Amino acid sequence: MISADVIVIGGGISGAATALGLVKSGAGKVLVFDEQLPAQRPSRGNFGLTWFMCKGANNPSYARWCRMAIDQWPDFAAELEQETGYDLELEWTGGAIQAFDDEQYQAHAKSIEILKNICAEVDLDYPVQMFSREGFADMIPDIELGRDVTGVMYTDRQGHVNPLKLLAAVRCALQQKGGEYFAAHTVSRIVPEKEGAIRVETTKGNFRCGRLVVAAGHGIPKLLAPLGAKVPIYPQRGQLMVSERYDRVLDIPFLCTRQTPDGTFVIGLSTEDTGLDDSVTMAAMKSQAANAIRLFPILKNLNWVRSWGAIRIMTPDGAPIYTKLTDYPNITVLALHSAVSLAPLNISEIAPWILEQQESSMINHFRNERFNV
Numbered sequence: 086m087i088s089a090d091v092i093v094i095g096g097g098i099s100g101a102a103t104a105l106g107l108v109k110s111g112a113g114k115v116l117v118f119d120e121q122l123p124a125q126r127p128s129r130g131n132f133g134l135t136w137f138m139c140k141g142a143n144n145p146s147y148a149r150w151c152r153m154a155i156d157q158w159p160d161f162a163a164e165l166e167q168e169t170g171y172d173l174e175l176e177w178t179g180g181a182i183q184a185f186d187d188e189q190y191q192a193h194a195k196s197i198e199i200l201k202n203i204c205a206e207v208d209l210d211y212p213v214q215m216f217s218r219e220g221f222a223d224m225i226p227d228i229e230l231g232r233d234v235t236g237v238m239y240t241d242r243q244g245h246v247n248p249l250k251l252l253a254a255v256r257c258a259l260q261q262k263g264g265e266y267f268a269a270h271t272v273s274r275i276v277p278e279k280e281g282a283i284r285v286e287t288t289k290g291n292f293r294c295g296r297l298v299v300a301a302g303h304g305i306p307k308l309l310a311p312l313g314a315k316v317p318i319y320p321q322r323g324q325l326m327v328s329e330r331y332d333r334v335l336d337i338p339f340l341c342t343r344q345t346p347d348g349t350f351v352i353g354l355s356t357e358d359t360g361l362d363d364s365v366t367m368a369a370m371k372s373q374a375a376n377a378i379r380l381f382p383i384l385k386n387l388n389w390v391r392s393w394g395a396i397r398i399m400t401p402d403g404a405p406i407y408t409k410l411t412d413y414p415n416i417t418v419l420a421l422h423s424a425v426s427l428a429p430l431n432i433s434e435i436a437p438w439i440l441e442q443q444e445s446s447m448i449n450h451f452r453n454e455r456f457n458v
């Protein structure tokens with residue numbers, strides 16, 4: 086049986102970035118096993134925002150965690166690009182959310198006030214502000230805002246990235262540094278053995294490790310059930326659609342619409358409770374297209390060439406679950422939404438915490454036990 090120091094189950098952005106962090110932190114031999122089911126690939130099907138705005142309104146620890154991640158993003162991307170030669174297409178041009186009427190404008194302004202206060206509790210600023218329609222129009226002179234837009238919530242401290250290139254670069258860096266990535270290796274069983282060893286049974290044979298990281302997205306509950314552990318995640322579908330290429334007219338990403346450096350527009354902000362069904366529907370596409378056209382009327386002239394659904398990994402309070410199992414402290418579970426935005430922390434914080442190289446009082450806020458009330 087092949088042995089490793091650490092096995093990571095799941096080669097999405099959480100598992101791959103954590104594995105890279107483990108290798109960089111000197112964990113020894115690190116293996117990643119990744120199943121390949123279409124319904125379990127949010128790391129390939131996401132919107133690509135690297136974003137903190139509006140996150141943590143009910144949770145100062147999460148607000149701070151998101152800011153930490155976003156502050157690390159430019160250096161994280163530069164290092165990955167330098168190590169792998171990939172261009173992640175990161176644009177650090179901020180992020181925006183429109184208001185379509187005065188009521189929405191006031192609600193956005195109020196949410197900024199609330200988050201400023203929440204962040205102040207943990208000595209953090211919240212660099213987000215409202216712009217009038219005219220003020221924001223000056224920032225995007227090449228594209229016209231729809232007439233319903235009354236104003237825009239904006240921060241200049243975040244951006245967007247090509248999520249496919251991000252995932253490829255992280256996996257590439259992992260393997261360059263000696264980590265091993267096994268595609269199409271489904272883990273069927275986790276078996277704790279004597280003296281802390283863990284046997285990991287896969288469709289292609291059995292392996293043994295001293296530490297295990299379970300970053301298997303929606304595959305987590307099935308893997309943990311035989312160990313008596315429950316992680317309360319639930320699926321939420323989002324549908325995205327992509328246009329033909331167009332002149333580059335918008336470099337600030339909006340929450341519902343962004344233009345990529347190659348000129349395509351990506352739109353999507355739907356949320357549906359459809360289990361693990363990742364299909365697309367005409368109703369959701371019509372509705373989000375209408376919303377995007379209301380924001381930027383020029384979009385009505387474009388052909389839409391591709392669409393897909395992807396399943397978010399949601400937790401009851403929206404914040405990540407980072408937890409070591411009580412009965413098996415050498416098994417760590419990572420389950421979260423916004424794993425693209427939070428990716429730098431897998432390397433700087435999560436990996437050293439898994440290896441017990443550094444305590445992190447921040448990570449304790451995200452233990453699974455917070456849901457045992």
Ligand SMILES: Cc1cc2nc3c(=O)[nH]c(=O)nc-3n(C[C@H](O)[C@H](O)[C@H](O)COP(=O)(O)OP(=O)(O)OC[C@H]3O[C@@H](n4cnc5c(N)ncnc54)[C@H](O)[C@@H]3O)c2cc1C
Nearest residue numbers: 095097098099120128132134272302304323423424425426
């Ligand atoms: C529509 C949509 C838009 C989003 N937009 C954004 C965004 O703009 N910004 C942002 O930060 N986040 C965004 N997200 C969230 C982000 O995509 C997810 O948080 C992230 O992809 C989760 O990554 P993960 O690695 O934890 O899980 P996954 O990507 O699900 O990876 C888990 C991997 O584990 C594998 N696996 C499962 N079971 C097993 C098993 N038994 N054995 C081996 N392998 C297994 C799966 O096949 C999969 O490859 C979005 C998500 C959706 C759905």
